[in-house]
Amino acid sequence: MRPRRTSATGTLALLPVWAVVIVAYLGTIAWTVVISFTASKSLPVYEFVGLAQYERLFRTSRWLVSVENILIFGSLFIGTCLVVGFLLAVALDQRIRAEGAFRTIYLYPYSMSFIVTGLVWQWIMNPALGVQATVRGWGLEGFTFDWAANRDMAIYAVAVAGVWQASGLVMAILLAGLRGIDQDLWKATKVDGIPTWRVYASIVLPLLKPMIVTAVVLLSVAVVKAYDLVVALTRGGPGIASEVPAKFVMDNLFERSNIALATAASTVMLVSVLAALAPWLYAEYIRASGARAA
Amino acid sequence: MHATISAADLRLAQAPVETSVSVRDLKIAYGALTVLDSLSLDVAKGEFLVLLGPSGCGKSTLLNAVAGLMDITDGEVWISGRNVTWAEPKDRGIGMVFQSYALYPRMTVAENMSFGLRIARLSKAEIAERVDRAAKLLHLTPLLNRRPAELSGGQRQRVAIGRALVRNVDVFLFDEPLSNLDAQLRAELRIEIKKLHQSLGNTMIYVTHDQIEAMTLADRIAVMKGGVVQQLAPPQEIYNRPANRFVAGFIGSPAMTFLNGALKGRAVDLGAGVTVPLDGYAFAEPARASGPAVLGVRPEHVALLPAGAGGAVAQGRFAATGTVRMIEPTGADMTLWTEIAGQPLTIRAPADLSIRVGDAIGFALDLTRASLFDADTGARL
Amino acid sequence: MTAPSASAVVARGARPRTITAGRIGLYVFLAVSALYVLTPLYVMVVTSLKSMEEIRLGGIFALPAAPTVAPWVEAWSTACTGLTCDGIQVGFWNSVAILVPSVILSVLAGAINGYALSFWRPRGANVLFTLLLLGAFIPVQVFIYPLVRISAVLGVYGTLPNIVAIHIIFGLPITTLLFRNYYAGVPVELFKAARVDGAGFWRIFLQVMLPMSTPIVIVACILQVTGIWNDFILGLVFAGRDNLPMTVQLNNVVNTTTGERPYNVHMAATILTASVPLLVYFVSGRWFVRGIAAGAVKG
Numbered sequence: 008m009r010p011r012r013t014s015a016t017g018t019l020a021l022l023p024v025w026a027v028v029i030v031a032y033l034g035t036i037a038w039t040v041v042i043s044f045t046a047s048k049s050l051p052v053y054e055f056v057g058l059a060q061y062e063r064l065f066r067t068s069r070w071l072v073s074v075e076n077i078l079i080f081g082s083l084f085i086g087t088c089l090v091v092g093f094l095l096a097v098a099l100d101q102r103i104r105a106e107g108a109f110r111t112i113y114l115y116p117y118s119m120s121f122i123v124t125g126l127v128w129q130w131i132m133n134p135a136l137g138v139q140a141t142v143r144g145w146g147l148e149g150f151t152f153d154w155a156a157n158r159d160m161a162i163y164a165v166a167v168a169g170v171w172q173a174s175g176l177v178m179a180i181l182l183a184g185l186r187g188i189d190q191d192l193w194k195a196t197k198v199d200g201i202p203t204w205r206v207y208a209s210i211v212l213p214l215l216k217p218m219i220v221t222a223v224v225l226l227s228v229a230v231v232k233a234y235d236l237v238v239a240l241t242r243g244g245p246g247i248a249s250e251v252p253a254k255f256v257m258d259n260l261f262e263r264s265n266i267a268l269a270t271a272a273s274t275v276m277l278v279s280v281l282a283a284l285a286p287w288l289y290a291e292y293i294r295a296s297g298a299r300a301a
Numbered sequence: 302m303h304a305t306i307s308a309a310d311l312r313l314a315q316a317p318v319e320t321s322v323s324v325r326d327l328k329i330a331y332g333a334l335t336v337l338d339s340l341s342l343d344v345a346k347g348e349f350l351v352l353l354g355p356s357g358c359g360k361s362t363l364l365n366a367v368a369g370l371m372d373i374t375d376g377e378v379w380i381s382g383r384n385v386t387w388a389e390p391k392d393r394g395i396g397m398v399f400q401s402y403a404l405y406p407r408m409t410v411a412e413n414m415s416f417g418l419r420i421a422r423l424s425k426a427e428i429a430e431r432v433d434r435a436a437k438l439l440h441l442t443p444l445l446n447r448r449p450a451e452l453s454g455g456q457r458q459r460v461a462i463g464r465a466l467v468r469n470v471d472v473f474l475f476d477e478p479l480s481n482l483d484a485q486l487r488a489e490l491r492i493e494i495k496k497l498h499q500s501l502g503n504t505m506i507y508v509t510h511d512q513i514e515a516m517t518l519a520d521r522i523a524v525m526k527g528g529v530v531q532q533l534a535p536p537q538e539i540y541n542r543p544a545n546r547f548v549a550g551f552i553g554s555p556a557m558t559f560l561n562g563a564l565k566g567r568a569v570d571l572g573a574g575v576t577v578p579l580d581g582y583a584f585a586e587p588a589r590a591s592g593p594a595v596l597g598v599r600p601e602h603v604a605l606l607p608a609g610a611g612g613a614v615a616q617g618r619f620a621a622t623g624t625v626r627m628i629e630p631t632g633a634d635m636t637l638w639t640e641i642a643g644q645p646l647t648i649r650a651p652a653d654l655s656i657r658v659g660d661a662i663g664f665a666l667d668l669t670r671a672s673l674f675d676a677d678t679g680a681r682l
Numbered sequence: 683m684t685a686p687s688a689s690a691v692v693a694r695g696a697r698p699r700t701i702t703a704g705r706i707g708l709y710v711f712l713a714v715s716a717l718y719v720l721t722p723l724y725v726m727v728v729t730s731l732k733s734m735e736e737i738r739l740g741g742i743f744a745l746p747a748a749p750t751v752a753p754w755v756e757a758w759s760t761a762c763t764g765l766t767c768d769g770i771q772v773g774f775w776n777s778v779a780i781l782v783p784s785v786i787l788s789v790l791a792g793a794i795n796g797y798a799l800s801f802w803r804p805r806g807a808n809v810l811f812t813l814l815l816l817g818a819f820i821p822v823q824v825f826i827y828p829l830v831r832i833s834a835v836l837g838v839y840g841t842l843p844n845i846v847a848i849h850i851i852f853g854l855p856i857t858t859l860l861f862r863n864y865y866a867g868v869p870v871e872l873f874k875a876a877r878v879d880g881a882g883f884w885r886i887f888l889q890v891m892l893p894m895s896t897p898i899v900i901v902a903c904i905l906q907v908t909g910i911w912n913d914f915i916l917g918l919v920f921a922g923r924d925n926l927p928m929t930v931q932l933n934n935v936v937n938t939t940t941g942e943r944p945y946n947v948h949m950a951a952t953i954l955t956a957s958v959p960l961l962v963y964f965v966s967g968r969w970f971v972r973g974i975a976a977g978a979v980k981g
Contacts (some may be wrong), residue, residue: 016883019804021810024795025853026911030811031851035828042827051831059854091715098712103743109965112716115723118963120912120971122929123956126936127722127796130729130945141742171722179971231821237916239933257915268826273823283820316821366729391880399871407893416889437804464875 028281036277042043042251043271049264070272073250076162080251081230084173088226089219091170092177094285097207099178100185110182114175116141121172125239128168129155161249163239165233168240173229184218185211252276320379321504322367322472327376327619329362336362339376344475344506345348346424346471349498352508352516354525355551360508361476363525367506368397368474381471391417393472396465401479404449404459404464409435411445414464423553428467435466438497455486462497475507479514491517516540524548541670546679549597549672555636557597558647561676564594569673571596580668581614581617585681593676600649602670605656606663618665626659685743706924730754730950737945753946757954761947763934770951773931778957779842784849785906791850792857792902793895797887801873801929809863817847818855833920840922847921853879856909857902865891866896882978888950901973904966907970908959928955 025110037056043061046054064070095113131137134153144152189212196206212219234253239251243258252272252301260268312663322344329337334518337359352360365371367378369390377386385393396605404413411432416426436442439459449457458478465473467601475494481488487561494578497517498505509515515522516536523533524547532544562571577596605621623639623646639662648664656662673682720742728738730753731746759769766772795814800805830850830898838847868891876886918925926934932955936948962969 018804019796020794020798021804021807022792024814024858025810025856027851028810029833031825031829032817032820033827035832038828038831039824073763078924086788093712095715098708098715101708103708103712109712109716110971111964112969114717114967115960115963116700116719118908118959119956120914120929120959121806122912122914122933123952124722126932126952127726129936130949131722131725133945136737136740136945139743140740144740171719175719176974179974181969230818234823235929239937242937253821253823257826260823260827261919269823270827273821276821277824284816299890316900366876368874368878370877389880390852390874390878395878401871402870403869403871403875405876405890405894416876416881420880420885461875464879478841536714598926 033079036038039270039277040274041268042273047176047267047270049266051266056267061269061275064271064275065269067268069250069251071257072247073252073255075228076249077251080166080169080229080233081165083222085223085226087170088167089176089222091264092222093181095174095178096181096185099182104249110179112261113178116172117175119172119232121235121241124168124172125200125241128164132156132164155241156245158245158248161245163187164198165237165240165249165251169229169233169236171244173226176225178197180218180222180225181215184215188214220287224284227283231276242283302483303571315591319655320347321348321381322506323379324367325377325379326361327366327378328374328517329359329366329371330374331486335528337366340528340530342523342530342533344504344588347502348503349505349518349520351515351519352506352523352525353510353522355510355552357388358525359526359528360523362528364474364476368395369393391421394470395472395474396468396470397474397476398458398461398465398478400480402449402454402461402481404457405628406449406462407594408462409446409448410441410452410463413449413460416465417464417468431443431467431469432463436465438466439463439493452483455490458482458490459493464664466497470503471620472504472506475505477508480511481510487511487514492520512554516552517671524551526551527615542681543672544681546595546597546674547646553599553646555600555649557599557672558603558645559599559655559674560596560641560644560646562594562596562642563674564589566590569594571598571644573642575621575642577666577668579668579673582671582673583669584673589675589682593678594682595674595679596676597672598646599664599670600647602667603646603648604665604667605648605650605654606665617669620663620664620665620666622661625656625658625662628656628658636660641666691843692859696786702748714735721969726949726953730946730953732947733941734944734948735959754950754954756944757935757950758846761810761935761944761951763931764938768953770931770935771817773783773926774796774929774954776921776925776931777917777928780845780849780917780925781819781907781910783846784853784910786867788850788853788857788906789899789902791854793861793892795854796861796863797891798883800868801891803884807957811858814855814858817852818859821866822852822915827914830919838924840920840927842921845917845921846895846923847915849913851911851918853906856905860902860905860947861895868894874932896970897972900966900969905973906963908961908970911958 024180044055045055046059047050099110103109125255133151133153134140134156137152139150142152154160154167164287192210196210207239232253233251234257237243237249237251239252243254247299253276254278256269256273259265259272307639317354320343324340324342327337327340328335340363340442346411346571352363354360358540362371366373367380369385369388373386379385379386380395405416408416411462412433414427414432418431436445441456441459441463444452445454449460452460452681461478479490482490488665491514515548519536521533522539523529523541526547532539532548539548539552543552546559550559560571562569565576568576570576622642623641625637625639627638633652634649635652635654637650637656639648675682708743725742728744728746729742731749731751733748733750733752736747755770758771760767761769763773796806799811829837833844836842872890873886876890881890912929913927914929914933918930921930932951935951
């Protein structure tokens with residue numbers, strides 16, 4: 008007889024979640040991986056072709072551009088968000104007036120859809136009517152800000168819009184971290200006469216590490232999932248200049264009838280994400296929750 | 302008294318009708334980690350048993366196992382003559398009070414106390430009567446419609462006690478109930494719990510790490526360490542005749558002084574030419590005659606000798622001299638640190654003596670109340 | 683510490699009385715940042731209030747010379763999304779229809795899961811929770827095609843129940859995480875006390891835990907309302923032609939226009955689409971931030 012806290016009702020109550028996890032998560036992942044080894048076009052056919060789709064994938068220039076773009080976008084987006092978010096958080100933590108108003112302003116873009124962000128910045132970067140035209144109208148004839156429509160700059164346009172939307176998130180997370188720092192620590196550094204910038208660099212930043220890790224994880228998830236923003240801002244263009252992997256998969260699944268190629272691409276995405284996540288997931292959740300005694 | 306309590310001893314020692322709670326060969330393990338192993342313990346009806354020990358000693362685990370809030374790996378739990386090993390907590394005839402009060406935050410005091418009764422579908426009149434009685438007993442009547450957030454810590458814990466009270470059960474379990482309160486409230490509630498026990502006569506099992514609570518409340522104390530009951534005895538016996546070096550060191554403040562030496566017949570050689578005869582000491586049978594030993598002397602069992610008293614001390618005492626190294630006044634008393642045979646010795650003395658650091662003092666150890674332990678096993682000799 | 687500190691790094695220290703260059707620089711930095719963050723919203727609003735003639739004259743930052751709400755009316759009721767010209771309102775009501783059941787069910791499911799995982803610790807709880815978290819981090823592209831096939835086989839593909847179910851499936855990780863973390867902060871003794879009182883799984887959930895979960899329910903609702911309202915990809919794939927949410931409709935309005943683009947109408951439609959999450963944000967800012975923190979802090 009196994010009694011007690013492992014109650015039958017508790018197990019039953021979790022059955023639907025188990026079903027979701029097994030069917031909708033694990034099952035679909037397995038199915039996706041299987042399809043990637045087939046010759047499927049518009050419908051799944053189980054004619055296995057080994058790694059042919061993967062070889063094809065890495066010969067496809069659209070995919071290679073996507074990968075390059077996601078690396079550029081990802082590093083710019085995460086790096087800039089962290090720097091801007093940290094500066095904003097530190098600035099807000101200086102006993103300033105109207106802190107609540109500033110905080111509300113910095114964070115509001117994060118509440119909106121990537122579609123909205125993309126469309127607004129598309130309008131702002133519109134060469135004919137946007138900021139470029141306006142500034143030229145002020146007399147600065149050489150001024151150029153047409154990134155969304157410029158083949159070389161399109162992915163940077165996506166990064167600008169992304170940073171605008173997500174810096175507030177980093178600010179909010181890091182500000183919470185700064186507020187969690189023991190005030191006695193600040194008093195101690197004052198008594199020791201340590202310059203403020205030095206305190207931030209040597210003491211505060213290491214203390215904020217868990218929050219920074221969290222922010223990086225959240226931003227990375229946004230990077231890998233980047234689809235809406237690109238669709239709304241550049242539609243992957245001009246040409247294929249701002250294609251990203253998520254969009255590559257969607258286009259090949261639903262428009263180009265290349266589901267085997269698409270699933271090969273999504274499998275590559277999956278493996279990359281898992282490789283990046285595994286150590287973090289282990290440290291944050293498994294070990295932590297296992298330690299909670301009954 | 303034995304260093305560890307064997308199941309057979311206790312079961313035979315007490316008639317089954319008198320036993321209220323009986324834990325038999327209890328084992329609790331999480332995977333490879335064994336918290337309790339073949340632990341047996343009988344609690345008599347109406348007894349106040351305190352489980353005392355440092356954190357992590359398994360005392361709370363044992364209490365939770367009795368309550369049915371923890372998976373038991375092996376063994377049995379009997380309450381009031383019924384095997385309740387696999388029974389639900391509510392069906393065990395227990396009430397429980399927790400350290401963090403564990404009051405339902407969105408219910409009033411009255412609702413908190415009556416929640417279990419409502420689940421058991423008692424009649425409204427019966428519930429009202431029981432809640433009323435418990436509230437009167439605990440001076441909670443004016444607070445019945447308050448929420449827990451509107452109560453002080455002491456009031457909250459009284460509500461938690463009331464919640465156990467209304468269940469009309471034979472056995473009350475307390476899991477460090479006073480640890481979250483400040484010192485003054487703790488003393489007040491301690492007395493209230495003692496009065497409650499005297500007037501109700503229920504069996505109470507009380508977990509704490511506070512030796513004062515244990516000494517003042519308990520009929521018997523079970524001192525635990527590493528999942529094992531080190532000694533199960535009335536408070537005075539725990540204090541006077543600790544079963545091993547751990548119990549000796551855990552009970553008493555300031556802590557007992559331990560002097561390393563070697564047993565030589567009926568004397569201990571502490572080295573540096575100091576040999577202490579153990580004339581008045583009651584050896585456990587069979588008495589050992591040699592081997593490394595530790596002499597334990599409580600600071601309050603060392604008496605300062607008047608200057609010039611010489612070596613003339615009574616039978617069962619051992620006089621020596623030393624230099625005062627440090628003094629710590631504690632109000633009514635003061636604690637002196639000196640040494641004997643090159644080993645530090647603590648003395649408790651009246652605070653009004655004019656002694657200063659560096660003074661030479663004479664003192665006498667009361668060997669009738671000392672303890673002698675095996676240096677290797679720690680067991681009482 | 684008697685002297686007021688000029689650098690004032692201690693956020694809750696003595697109020698600085700002297701105005702230093704550093705302080706001025708600080709406020710300039712804050713103000714410029716705020717201006718930058720606000721500019722797109724400002725541009726959206728002024729553009730939506732201008733006529734197309736005025737827009738063609740340029741001056742993206744200029745206030746409207748002759749403010750008009752005509753673009754708003756057009757965006758709401760007659761803007762064309764592909765073939766139909768019923769305005770963005772269709773998407774608005776579709777989004778509402780998707781939102782209400784999705785939020786209620788996913789929050790409820792998250793509460794039950796978090797409660798069961800925290801207090802009852804059934805076998806395999808850690809495995810289940812880890813797998814759920816994976817669902818939150820793995821890009822949706824990995825799941826999407828098989829889910830389309832499964833939906834089609836079940837005969838629900840492209841219907842309202844389909845998109846609601848998909849939102850629940852992908853909402854479970856975050857709602858479960860929120861409630862699990864919240865309940866991890868509830869003393870386990872409370873659960874034990876209820877067990878001693880004889881309450882079972884559902885009674886402890888409904889009468890003890892849920893009544894004290896108001897804060898996290900609010901946080902979860904806010905997170906789910908904004909998340910589901912802002913969703914694009916799931917709505918695009920699963921909602922079906924008749925249930926397309928507002929974000930998809932908006933993208934169609936803007937990006938499928940042929941000929942001259944009515945930017946004022948587009949901006950009005952964009953604001954309308956953003957208005958629901960913005961409203962939620964401005965009304966409940968504190969909770970919104972708490973949601974970010976709660977979702978981010980480890981369990």
